[in-house]
Amino acid sequence: MSILEDIEQQINKARLSSTAKNVGRIIEIGDGVARVSGLSDVSSSELVSFPYDIFGLALNLEEDNVGVIIFGDWARLKEGDVCQTTGRILEVPVGENLIGRVVDPLGKPLDGKGSVSTKTFYPAEKIAPGVIYRQRVNTPLQTGLKAIDSMIPIGRGQRELIIGDRGLGKTAICLDTIINQKSKDVICIYVAIGQKTSKIAQVVATLEKHRAMDHTIIVAASASDSATMQYVAPYAGCAIGEYFMDKGKDALVIYDDLSKHAWAYRQVSLLLRRPSGREAYPGDIFYLHSRLLERAAKMADKFGGGSLTALPIIETQAGDLSAYIPTNVISITDGQIYLEAELFNAGIRPAVNPGLSVSRVGGAAQLKMMKQVAGSLRLDLAQYRELATFAQFGSDLDEATLSRLERGKRIVEVLKQPQFTPMDVVSQVVIFWAVNNGYSDSVPVSEVANFQEKILTLLATNKKLKDYLEDKGEIDDFAEKELAKMLGSISGSKPITESTENEKRAQKVHSSVPSKSSVTSVIKKQSVSSVVARKAKSKSRSKSKKKSRR
Amino acid sequence: MIAKKKQIQIAKVMLKNSLSGGLVNSKLVSFVLREVISQRPQGLTKILKVYRRLVENKLKKEEILIESAQKVANQKQLEQEFTKNTGVKRINFKINPKIVFGAKITAGDWIYDATLDAKLNQLTKA
Numbered sequence A: 001m002s003i004l005e006d007i008e009q010q011i012n013k014a015r016l017s018s019t020a021k022n023v024g025r026i027i028e029i030g031d032g033v034a035r036v037s038g039l040s041d042v043s044s045s046e047l048v049s050f051p052y053d054i055f056g057l058a059l060n061l062e063e064d065n066v067g068v069i070i071f072g073d074w075a076r077l078k079e080g081d082v083c084q085t086t087g088r089i090l091e092v093p094v095g096e097n098l099i100g101r102v103v104d105p106l107g108k109p110l111d112g113k114g115s116v117s118t119k120t121f122y123p124a125e126k127i128a129p130g131v132i133y134r135q136r137v138n139t140p141l142q143t144g145l146k147a148i149d150s151m152i153p154i155g156r157g158q159r160e161l162i163i164g165d166r167g168l169g170k171t172a173i174c175l176d177t178i179i180n181q182k183s184k185d186v187i188c189i190y191v192a193i194g195q196k197t198s199k200i201a202q203v204v205a206t207l208e209k210h211r212a213m214d215h216t217i218i219v220a221a222s223a224s225d226s227a228t229m230q231y232v233a234p235y236a237g238c239a240i241g242e243y244f245m246d247k248g249k250d251a252l253v254i255y256d257d258l259s260k261h262a263w264a265y266r267q268v269s270l271l272l273r274r275p276s277g278r279e280a281y282p283g284d285i286f287y288l289h290s291r292l293l294e295r296a297a298k299m300a301d302k303f304g305g306g307s308l309t310a311l312p313i314i315e316t317q318a319g320d321l322s323a324y325i326p327t328n329v330i331s332i333t334d335g336q337i338y339l340e341a342e343l344f345n346a347g348i349r350p351a352v353n354p355g356l357s358v359s360r361v362g363g364a365a366q367l368k369m370m371k372q373v374a375g376s377l378r379l380d381l382a383q384y385r386e387l388a389t390f391a392q393f394g395s396d397l398d399e400a401t402l403s404r405l406e407r408g409k410r411i412v413e414v415l416k417q418p419q420f421t422p423m424d425v426v427s428q429v430v431i432f433w434a435v436n437n438g439y440s441d442s443v444p445v446s447e448v449a450n451f452q453e454k455i456l457t458l459l460a461t462n463k464k465l466k467d468y469l470e471d472k473g474e475i476d477d478f479a480e481k482e483l484a485k486m487l488g489s490i491s492g493s494k495p496i497t498e499s500t501e502n503e504k505r506a507q508k509v510h511s512s513v514p515s516k517s518s519v520t521s522v523i524k525k526q527s528v529s530s531v532v533a534r535k536a537k538s539k540s541r542s543k544s545k546k547k548s549r550r
Numbered sequence B: 001m002i003a004k005k006k007q008i009q010i011a012k013v014m015l016k017n018s019l020s021g022g023l024v025n026s027k028l029v030s031f032v033l034r035e036v037i038s039q040r041p042q043g044l045t046k047i048l049k050v051y052r053r054l055v056e057n058k059l060k061k062e063e064i065l066i067e068s069a070q071k072v073a074n075q076k077q078l079e080q081e082f083t084k085n086t087g088v089k090r091i092n093f094k095i096n097p098k099i100v101f102g103a104k105i106t107a108g109d110w111i112y113d114a115t116l117d118a119k120l121n122q123l124t125k126a
């Protein structure tokens, strides 16, 4: 074959054709939004290409002009510039090569580690998988945080909101969760929306320090990026996660945070002159977040069995859960983790409020052994809260109340956890088991942390028990015996076994039964007599009224 | 805001009145202009600006621009074909040496590009 023929063939392969372009002219441009005349053929959410390789997204299709939001440096464009439709919708590069990288929402690298080579593109906006593609959430996603894994369990494919005021450790929870996914086959995607660049850099450095970037992708649209970039960032992050879900893997995507996303969208839609509603947000602000969070799913086994878990973050003002955006997102998600300033300032960190936090599907995805120990934990903690407020007034409390208070104090202490120290499930279960069975009751509150350390070192040496629990996933008789044997060897901790304590309680109830009934009867008598007295009074009053009228 | 909507409305009515048979009629345009100016509505210059843009867009849709590197031989025949198939009013021919080879047709906001330049562009981008 001659060289010329070769070239000829290549040209034929390229299939050169005459092109039909649909063009428009910029009428008006500013603040990242352009109004364009022409573009009669553009469809909604289609990419529009401008000079200098700048792209935009057609959002507003009006009778005689089109509102386009622009990615990148809009200041270079001017009135009269020609733009054209591309026939494409916004797509982001996805794939394994992105792992360990920091990219912008369009997939351009920001970490200076060279270009990202990916062959696959996913649309940023995609309809969420339908009912038949899904199955119920059934596998836990361990955050490694005792307070969350025990009381607010998160399952793979769930959407759990993290909500709280500024600086209460919302990001910290997510980072710990990412760090805990090390060697667990969960790809994490952290989407930073409208954050300070310094904070994003800090997040990257933290993850690198804990060797968590090997399974993490960071999608960043900082506060200095255009509102358009911030608007598409979560969708891009979601698309990257969907790729792994479609591959049958588990992915976790964190949106930090969606309040700023809502602000960015508000800015864009005000500039597009869309009608605004409450708090100047546009009418479709609810759909903005619901279509994003609906894309989190646990796929049915027939469709690969992958999952995409979403952890959106919302920042509240002064703990106000009933503001517009928080209520919206709470109603879309499968539960929320509520962080409270009071707890944070009291040194209870993570500052999770177990009363206001729920997980609406996670319970089904909790390991059996965790369920065994966490059930009474939540109850004990709730009772402690109630008694603690009550005990502030009363001075002499009976023994049962005191022991509950003491137990509660220790539970609170155990649930505290410093940053970047995620804990595996077995260790968590063993610690909770020890607390539930009274091994910590004789330990001073200030020593609980040490006590916990001791248990962990003991467990580290007891590989047999650890493997057994990991295998079985539940605490059976054998495990219980082994646990008792192991914990018995800790000096100074006298186990007050559940049975003896229960017996004591039962005895107390028995002895107080007659006195209780006599008290109630007295109360009844009192109330009856008081009612009679009241009636008599009212009668006499009415009589006196009649008299006075006469 | 309301005033602006009103202005656009007025301009649209003006455009409607300056068409005859779906095409812009120069006599009607000057008549409409005289009428509006004599009535002196609020924001006259703004209305006229919008009107200008509307007429411009309308005119653009009515004419076709054919660009080529050299003078086209069968200009008359082409003209007939185009008017028959598209129903446009005017067909402008332009000689653009930058094209080198092929032709480029602009109709409203559509551009049909069959120039060598565009083909080379396709090659380099692919």
Ligand SMILES: Nc1ncnc2c1ncn2[C@@H]1O[C@H](COP(=O)(O)OP(=O)(O)OP(=O)(O)O)[C@@H](O)[C@H]1O
Pocket: A165, A166, A167, A168, A169, A170, A171, A172, A173, A315, A349, A350, A417, A418, A419
């Ligand atoms: N478990 C913890 N133990 C000790 N300190 C913590 C813990 N969690 C968070 N902190 C500290 O609290 C501070 C705020 O944390 P973080 O930045 O995660 O909060 P945030 O809610 O994401 O804040 P912002 O609203 O600014 O994004 C940090 O200095 C962090 O070190």
Ligand SMILES: [Mg+2]
Pocket: A170, A171, A172, A256
């Ligand atoms: Mg944060």
